[in-house]
Amino acid sequence: MSSERNDLVAKARLAAKGAYAPYSGFHVGAALAFEDGSVVTGANVENASYGLSLCAETVAVSKVLSEGARGKLVAVAVAGGKPGERTPIVTPCGRCRQVLHELAQLRGADPVIWCAGDEDVLEMRLSELLPNAFGPAALD
Ligand SMILES: [Zn+2]
Numbered sequence: 001m002s003s004e005r006n007d008l009v010a011k012a013r014l015a016a017k018g019a020y021a022p023y024s025g026f027h028v029g030a031a032l033a034f035e036d037g038s039v040v041t042g043a044n045v046e047n048a049s050y051g052l053s054l055c056a057e058t059v060a061v062s063k064v065l066s067e068g069a070r071g072k073l074v075a076v077a078v079a080g081g082k083p084g085e086r087t088p089i090v091t092p093c094g095r096c097r098q099v100l101h102e103l104a105q106l107r108g109a110d111p112v113i114w115c116a117g118d119e120d121v122l123e124m125r126l127s128e129l130l131p132n133a134f135g136p137a138a139l140d
Pocket of ligand 1: 097
């Protein structure tokens with residue numbers, strides 16, 4: 001495993017510790033790496049009204065955009081699960097793929113997505129996870 005991948009997955013695992021997930025008990029962290037070397041993380045935030053819950057990737061993207069950052073997204077790591085239990089590979093949900101696409105398209109990026117489990121990391125490009133995506137260009 002590359003050190004870049006290991007480092008970003010480790011940051012996602014650390015971010016998962018900040019999850020607020022009293023209902024599912026499923027703690028997820030996301031780490032977004034940018035071309036300038038900066039990394040922004042997020043964790044899932046659940047709500048008693050379940051449908052209002054936010055995924056880790058959406059929280060991270062919201063942090064980036066709300067702080068005015070518009071850097072080129074080069075890599076994303078997602079990791080998580082139920083603490084103390086063996087966890088499978090965690091992939092971004094459909095909504096988060098769309099949210100990540102919006103951020104990536106600001107700079108024409110197709111970031112690598114590292115979806116981590118306890119033992120394996122699935123590596124895919126965002127364009128593979130969300131082919132033929134609808135994005136900002138469609139509104140031009
Ligand atoms: Zn999601």
